[in-house]
Amino acid sequence: MEQKQYRHIGVSLEQAKALMEQYLPKGERCKELVALPEALGRIAAEDYISPIFQPPFPRSPLDGYAVRSDDIKGASREHPAVLTVTEEVDAGGYPSSELSRGKAVRIMTGAPIPEGADCIVKQEETDYGEEEVQIYQEHPAYDNYCYRGEDFKKGDCLVKKGTRITYVELGLLAGMGYDQVSVFQRPKVAVFATGDELTDPGKPLLPGKIYNSNLYLLMGRIREMGGEITASGIVPDNEEEAARVLKASITKADLVVTTGGVSVGKRDIIHGALEVLGAEKIFWKVQVKPGTPTVFSIAERTPVISLSGNPFGAVANLELLVSPLLHSMMGDHSLLPRRKAVLEDGFPKGGKVRRIVRGYYRDGKVYLPKGLHSSGAISSMRGCNCLLDIPSGSKGLSKGDTVEVILILGMEAGIWN
Ligand code: AMP
Ligand code: MG
Numbered sequence: 001m002e003q004k005q006y007r008h009i010g011v012s013l014e015q016a017k018a019l020m021e022q023y024l025p026k027g028e029r030c031k032e033l034v035a036l037p038e039a040l041g042r043i044a045a046e047d048y049i050s051p052i053f054q055p056p057f058p059r060s061p062l063d064g065y066a067v068r069s070d071d072i073k074g075a076s077r078e079h080p081a082v083l084t085v086t087e088e089v090d091a092g093g094y095p096s097s098e099l100s101r102g103k104a105v106r107i108m109t110g111a112p113i114p115e116g117a118d119c120i121v122k123q124e125e126t127d128y129g130e131e132e133v134q135i136y137q138e139h140p141a142y143d144n145y146c147y148r149g150e151d152f153k154k155g156d157c158l159v160k161k162g163t164r165i166t167y168v169e170l171g172l173l174a175g176m177g178y179d180q181v182s183v184f185q186r187p188k189v190a191v192f193a194t195g196d197e198l199t200d201p202g203k204p205l206l207p208g209k210i211y212n213s214n215l216y217l218l219m220g221r222i223r224e225m226g227g228e229i230t231a232s233g234i235v236p237d238n239e240e241e242a243a244r245v246l247k248a249s250i251t252k253a254d255l256v257v258t259t260g261g262v263s264v265g266k267r268d269i270i271h272g273a274l275e276v277l278g279a280e281k282i283f284w285k286v287q288v289k290p291g292t293p294t295v296f297s298i299a300e301r302t303p304v305i306s307l308s309g310n311p312f313g314a315v316a317n318l319e320l321l322v323s324p325l326l327h328s329m330m331g332d333h334s335l336l337p338r339r340k341a342v343l344e345d346g347f348p349k350g351g352k353v354r355r356i357v358r359g360y361y362r363d364g365k366v367y368l369p370k371g372l373h374s375s376g377a378i379s380s381m382r383g384c385n386c387l388l389d390i391p392s393g394s395k396g397l398s399k400g401d402t403v404e405v406i407l408i409l410g411m412e413a414g415i416w417n
Pocket of ligand 1 (some may be wrong): 198
């Protein structure tokens with residue numbers, strides 16, 4: 001009976017992503033200006049072009065003497081070139097004059113090379129002279145010479161709009177002199193777990209109850225993905241009550257994520273709750289295991305994605321469906337990285353439906369956790385850094401088979417135990 005209410009039933013993962021993109025409310029994403037340190041993990045909302053050359057001046061890569069290469073031609077320990085030291089320039093200082101023939105400037109790493117000098121002799125190749133220096137080694141022009149702008153030039157675009165700001169971009173932005181960064185606002189996400197069996201951690205566990213893992217799995221991963229959690233909690237298995245809680249959060253959220261209650265049981269209340277809300281029901285059931293009964297709807301212009309209650313079903317589809325949606329909402333153009341990998345452990349279970357299996361990817365190989373692979377099991381997710389994407393119709397996989405894996409962003413390294 002629920003079936004009639006959905007526009008699409010049983011879509012592929014690709015169709016699901018396309019439908020979500022299609023129904024996502026359009027419009028320019030909101031930007032905000034944040035202080036540089038706060039920009040970590042955010043998405044740049046503008047191109048950042050360098051107003052300066054880096055380094056801004058030719059500089060010395062070592063401690064030594066700035067000289068004219070012509071003046072040290074043929075220099076050796078037996079026949080040193082003898083030059084008059086005119087001044088000392090340290091990092092942060094600036095040479096007072098051009099270097100003329102027969103002269104040297106004592107120079108430290110990072111200090112500007114005076115005009116006229118075209119190479120640096122490291123101090124170990126000299127007698128460390130203070131007024132006069134003996135140079136024991138000849139160098140061609142521009143040896144040990146860091147050019148102005150050799151790292152980046154004025155006008156170079158170093159951080160493109162849509163780039164996720166990692167510590168590297170943070171360093172680049174600082175290196176260009178930006179102390180504030182325009183970033184896209186974090187999508188505001190409301191997360192709810194449904195189920196009368198759920199107990200908040202910290203409370204005693206009564207008979208028949210379980211602790212609410214999913215809420216924390218989902219909130220944690222959504223925050224890692226760049227979302228801001230604006231509301232969260234448990235919704236009882238009651239359609240009216242669920243609709244009431246969802247309604248209160250919807251207008252304040254850019255996205256609502258729920259878990260549980262999406263299957264065909266008597267207590268699978270999401271279908272009814274969405275009906276009470278007057279949501280537009282876009283699709284139900286994605287052709288993938290686990291997490292098949294995923295629902296996507298739009299309530300008051302806000303996308304609502306309802307994931308399975310089984311923890312791994314919820315997490316897998318969070319990665320496969322919610323992550324691209326959040327990326328798109330954040331203006332992040334990075335894709336879920338896919339790799340081909342050779343299986344180091346067999347996975348005998350085949351099946352008609354495309355299957356997502358957790359694993360650990362390293363150096364072109366993928367390993368499977370030893371623990372329980374069931375969609376209800378959480379413990380074997382520890383240390384996993386990828387999802388194996390096993391196509392429909394698989395007859396089971398053996399060690400040595402090649403599979404496609406999706407890397408879980410931020411977990412690339414993994415911690416295998
Ligand atoms: P459901 O999708 O509501 O039928 O739930 C499927 C299975 O996942 C059941 O065994 C539930 O008890 C379990 N489950 C549902 N929600 C959660 C949750 N928030 N945390 C942990 N397990 C859950
Ligand atoms: Mg339930």
